[in-house]
Amino acid sequence: MKLSTNFVKDYIDINDIDLKKIAEDMTRVGNEYDSAEKFLGGTNLIIGQVLTCENHPDSDHLHICTVNIGTEVLNIVCGAPNVRAGLKVIVAKVGAELPGDVTIKRGMIRGQESNGMMCSLAELGIDGKFLTQADKEGICELGDDAVVGEDPAKYLQMDDGVIDFELTANRGDLLSILGMAYELGAIYDKKVKPVELSHSESGEDINNNFKIDIKTENCKLFLAKKALNVTIKESPAFIKNRLMACGIRPINNVVDISNYVMLELGQPLHFYDADRLGNCLQVRMAENGEKLTTLDDTERTLDENDIVISNGEKAIGKPIGNYITLDIKNMKSIDDDTVDKISEVLATELKEIIAKHISDTEDILVVGLGNRFVTPDALGPKVIPEIEVTRHILKYMPELMPSDTRPVSAVSPGVLGITGIETLEILKGIVDNIKPKMLIVIDALATRSIERISSSIQLADTGIVPGAGVDNTRKEISVKTLNVPVIAVGIPTVVDLASITNDCINIFIENLQQKAMSNDALNKLKEQDNYEEIKQALVPKEYNMIVTPKEIDELIENMSKVVSQGINKSL
Numbered sequence: 001m002k003l004s005t006n007f008v009k010d011y012i013d014i015n016d017i018d019l020k021k022i023a024e025d026m027t028r029v030g031n032e033y034d035s036a037e038k039f040l041g042g043t044n045l046i047i048g049q050v051l052t053c054e055n056h057p058d059s060d061h062l063h064i065c066t067v068n069i070g071t072e073v074l075n076i077v078c079g080a081p082n083v084r085a086g087l088k089v090i091v092a093k094v095g096a097e098l099p100g101d102v103t104i105k106r107g108m109i110r111g112q113e114s115n116g117m118m119c120s121l122a123e124l125g126i127d128g129k130f131l132t133q134a135d136k137e138g139i140c141e142l143g144d145d146a147v148v149g150e151d152p153a154k155y156l157q158m159d160d161g162v163i164d165f166e167l168t169a170n171r172g173d174l175l176s177i178l179g180m181a182y183e184l185g186a187i188y189d190k191k192v193k194p195v196e197l198s199h200s201e202s203g204e205d206i207n208n209n210f211k212i213d214i215k216t217e218n219c220k221l222f223l224a225k226k227a228l229n230v231t232i233k234e235s236p237a238f239i240k241n242r243l244m245a246c247g248i249r250p251i252n253n254v255v256d257i258s259n260y261v262m263l264e265l266g267q268p269l270h271f272y273d274a275d276r277l278g279n280c281l282q283v284r285m286a287e288n289g290e291k292l293t294t295l296d297d298t299e300r301t302l303d304e305n306d307i308v309i310s311n312g313e314k315a316i317g318k319p320i321g322n323y324i325t326l327d328i329k330n331m332k333s334i335d336d337d338t339v340d341k342i343s344e345v346l347a348t349e350l351k352e353i354i355a356k357h358i359s360d361t362e363d364i365l366v367v368g369l370g371n372r373f374v375t376p377d378a379l380g381p382k383v384i385p386e387i388e389v390t391r392h393i394l395k396y397m398p399e400l401m402p403s404d405t406r407p408v409s410a411v412s413p414g415v416l417g418i419t420g421i422e423t424l425e426i427l428k429g430i431v432d433n434i435k436p437k438m439l440i441v442i443d444a445l446a447t448r449s450i451e452r453i454s455s456s457i458q459l460a461d462t463g464i465v466p467g468a469g470v471d472n473t474r475k476e477i478s479v480k481t482l483n484v485p486v487i488a489v490g491i492p493t494v495v496d497l498a499s500i501t502n503d504c505i506n507i508f509i510e511n512l513q514q515k516a517m518s519n520d521a522l523n524k525l526k527e528q529d530n531y532e533e534i535k536q537a538l539v540p541k542e543y544n545m546i547v548t549p550k551e552i553d554e555l556i557e558n559m560s561k562v563v564s565q566g567i568n569k570s571l
Contacts, residue, residue: 070149346566
């Protein structure tokens with residue numbers, strides 16, 4: 001258990017007690033510690049600003065810099081690729097001691113005097129698992145509000161102490177910040193501040209349309225609440241730093257707050273995407289060989305001794321991101337005014353997602369996936385000609401456009417059966433050459449519900465897997481494969497026969513229930529998802545056909561107008 005002293009100070013006043021003393025006093029009562037260190041390691045650190053940065057005459061990667069630290073200007077030779085004039089940095093002065101038994105000395109580097117060191121967070125002891133590649137390779141870049149001459153640990157909110165305890169199996173009460181506070185309160189005869197918990201609930205009872213299905217005796221209790229209008233974004237610095245001090249990698253505000261509460265109170269909890277769950281959360285034992293990709297992008301093979309949380313079909317391990325579904329009715333016959341209203345809503349949601357990743361003037365590539373010769377799959381190609389592209393005008397005739405115009409380009413790469421090239425391969429080539437900061441990818445989707453056909457627009461900033469809904473194994477288009485954020489805009493246009501059959505059975509059961517009023521057998525049948533069983537019966541006979549509405553031509557036309565106008569308004 002790693003204890004953040006800043007975290008535990010929320011509950012007990014130990015400001016007057018030295019970090020080492022806390023560790024030793026805890027050991028005396030049976031809680032042995034491994035280490036007691038500053039979160040941001042190093043002594044004699046100060047905020048500085050690079051005044052000048054010149055290439056070293058005898059090196060192709062070193063720079064000769066002058067750095068203002070408030071009381072004096074230092075000459076420092078630096079090899080970091082991101083060092084530049086004007087940058088505010090963390091300076092380790094001569095005599096500073098850094099993690100790894102490194103002492104900063106005055107010296108000559110290839111004939112040039114160097115009086116200190118500009119530091120990366122890795123060099124100051126921050127675990128590499130918390131850092132980006134840029135953080136590992138370059139020096140730490142501080143914000144413009146950093147004050148030269150001040151303590152960088154306080155500026156970064158990393159002025160924390162961390163004690164790593166080796167707890168015994170009988171001290172589960174110490175696996176939380178609150179538990180540690182009570183232990184320290186007993187040692188130092190200090191009062192622990194009470195936990196202040198309050199919340200209010202509104203809206204419909206979750207039990208009206210959601211079920212928790214516990215299928216194993218190994219789980220005695222599972223409780224759930226539903227939170228609405230959640231925006232996924234980066235967590236505040238103090239939350240991220242406390243998590244890192246306790247050994248947990250920050251991800252986003254939703255994941256982070258669940259880990260934060262677990263550390264604080266000792267209560268494990270997790271957030272699930274309600275749109276992905278459907279109306280059921282199932283707790284069951286895993287099947288031997290079942291695979292699950294966890295949040296660290298590691299595929300794990302499970303066995304019968306593992307407990308999984310699932311939506312009734314498969315273990316949940318989806319990417320974390322923003323998922324939005326816009327429900328639309330009567331898409332078969334809508335006028336221009338309705339198209340305009342729907343596109344405004346779409347534009348509003350797109351703007352919010354785009355703003356989470358890039359600025360207002362950064363390049364966007366709009367991609368229309370699909371086969372223009374197959375109507376249910378032609379949504380993407382039909383949208384592309386309607387996109388207002390600006391990249392070429394800004395490049396060759398910039399005087400014709402306002403200065404704040406976003407560069408927009410668009411492409412419809414076709415499908416593998418026509419081009420002979422994987423869509424991902426085409427997009428990689430385009431991205432590598434024109435270097436957009438984001439992709440917006442439009443695609444027609446397959447759905448598991450007949451009521452979803454052409455009646456919803458689904459947005460996600462986690463990318464897209466083309467054809468996944470019809471058992472196609474095309475490579476995903478996402479930040480993992482393209483190294484830029486990918487917003488997916490999808491509309492369900494087809495459904496397979498197994499889904500239709502499953503939905504029809506449920507509708508039939510509902511009608512019977514209305515007549516019978518109560519029937520346990522029917523209730524049990526309706527509660528279970530029969531899709532996979534139906535599919536297994538249909539596939540061997542090649543009966544599991546893909547079905548699309550008879551009005552698909554008109555639907556695709558209307559939907560392409562909505563999507564193209566929505567994208568244009570958002571950009």
